[in-house]
Amino acid sequence: MTKTVPLSRNRNYTILWTSQALAEVGFSATSFAFPLLALVITGSPAVAGAIMAVESLAQVLVGLPAGALVDRWDRRRVMVWCEAAQVLSLGSLVAALVWDAVTVPHMIVVAAVMGVCRALFEPAEDATLPNLVPESQLATAVGLNAARTALGDAGGKAIGGVLYGVSRTLPFLLDMITHLVGFVALLFLRVPRREPVERADPPHLGREIGEGLRWVWQRKEIRVTTLCAAVLNMFFAGFYLVVLVLAEGKGVPAGEMGFMAAMLGVGGVAGSLLAPWLCEKLSPYLSIVGVFWGVSLLTPLTLLFDNGYLIGVLFGLMALLAPTANTTITTHQLLVTPDELRGRLGSVLTLVVGAAFGLGSLLGGQLSSALPPAEAVLACTAGIALVTLLVTLNPTLRHYPR
Known part of the structure; x- marks a missing residue:
């Protein structure tokens, strides 16, 4: 009889959980600071609100196609590329803040990238989880992932408020660094190979x-x-x-x-x-x-x-x-x-x-x-x-x- 390894000693689950715990902190710090930055840059609550709505709108618009693509593509690669895209977009925002060159179109693009990446990453991670842990531990893994999100949200917003008080750049720099750590960590993630699904018809996104x-x-x-x-x-x-x-x-x-x-x-x-x-x-x-x-x-x-x-x-x-x-x-x-x-x-x-x-x-x-x-x-x-x-x-x- 094979002895079940505790989740704390499950290498792949630990890599995924730890990397995304850090990423949640960074994301929450940005979620706190982004509306304040948008208000400062635009001077208009209405325009700032519209910029912040872009992320949610992108996530909703891309959501259904993203789920189908996640089922079609290699899910580990989807997560890795999402982390890379967020590092690049946040890095561009950090550079613009350092050089005092932030514009409204630039912020809209960054918000859209964040929304699209979350639309792809979240179903990819959820779909990967049952392949990393045995069925007997799946409920525990789901609960720990929920705790990770709640902790990251509370801690990240608190940290984001402190960092924003020091410098407008720091919350976004923190987010960039945490996603960079996530990108590197996910390169070492090993996911069991999925068996290809035979289809009579060629791939069709709508279908x-x-x-x-x-x-x-x-x-x-x-x-x-x-x-x-x-x-x-x-x-x-x-x-x-x-x-x-x-x-x-x-x-x-x-x-x-x-x-x-x-x-x-x-x-x-x-x-x-x-x-x-x-x-x-x-x-x-x-x-x-x-x-x-x-x-x-x-x-x-x-x-x-x-x-x-x-x-x-x-x-x-x-x-x-x-x-x-x-x-x-x-x-x-x-x-x-x-x-x-x-x-x-x-x-x-x-x-x-x-x-x-x-x-x-x-x-x-x-x-x-x-x-x-x-x-x-x-x-x-x-x-x-x-x-x-x-x-x-x-x-x-x-x-x-x-």
């Missing part, structure tokens, strides 16, 4: 995208969990914006509002570390439904507090169980999806959930404008409660496979 969409739609449990997650994310994104407006109206200091935002990351990190253990103890149904009930019960409590620290604790509790549901769902999806479709699976899920966040932000803005803050919070809470009821009664989720 391959359609195959990915049909796979997600035909697998009932994937379709249901994707739609439920999208709706919950939409209402929660709107709720988060409305709570910020409510807190500002109550005179909550900026420092306390920063703590509120940070606690979402803290809850995500703690939940990611607990996720593999909870996935073993809870049924998939309870793992998924528990998130919806937790958020439903906690969201109206934000109306009771004028203290940003207490609201932050609620935010942390709301984020605590989400990684368990994500780990349960993601592990199952990766195991049941054929290797040749995993890139397209990741791109479809990213597109749907990303679009839901965008719609949620628009919803929160509209509710904040049309209703008093307290009523807007209750409207979002009602939406979340309705989704929770539907999820609880859904027969597909009740019989979700372990």
Whole structure:
């Protein structure tokens, strides 16, 4: 009987996890500094916002084709070239900052490169993961990847704020260096060779995208969990914006509002570390439904507090169980999806959930404008409660496979 090697001694997984932990820190530092730089360069909040929207727009537009290409190409090479492209684009921005020659078109190009690279890298990494770790450790690996993202986001933004206060160039220099480290590290990554898929017809991008969409739609449990997650994310994104407006109206200091935002990351990190253990103890149904009930019960409590620290604790509790549901769902999806479709699976899920966040932000803005803050919070809470009821009664989720 072959003894399973712990993930900490899995050479390839360690290379991937460590390199991307650093890259997440750099990316988050840039995410913090880029809007501030855009505002300084343009002097217009509207133009700065448009520049920042380019990255998300590029990721959405390229998402579905990127997933199909990831399934067609060598995934390790996709990740390596994405790191190289980000090093070059960030290096050009660092050079322009040093020479005081930054322009709006240059920033747009850098934002677009970052969006395209994330659209390619994320499904490539997700699709590669089951080939690096055994099935028995996949849930743990998924949970650790989620913790990596949450830690990188919280730490990177904090570091980015400090570095930007010293020099506008430093956050982008840090991002360039971390991606350079990631590029070098991934050169040593060894991924098992994929068996070529025989096709009767020549490659066709549109047909391959359609195959990915049909796979997600035909697998009932994937379709249901994707739609439920999208709706919950939409209402929660709107709720988060409305709570910020409510807190500002109550005179909550900026420092306390920063703590509120940070606690979402803290809850995500703690939940990611607990996720593999909870996935073993809870049924998939309870793992998924528990998130919806937790958020439903906690969201109206934000109306009771004028203290940003207490609201932050609620935010942390709301984020605590989400990684368990994500780990349960993601592990199952990766195991049941054929290797040749995993890139397209990741791109479809990213597109749907990303679009839901965008719609949620628009919803929160509209509710904040049309209703008093307290009523807007209750409207979002009602939406979340309705989704929770539907999820609880859904027969597909009740019989979700372990």
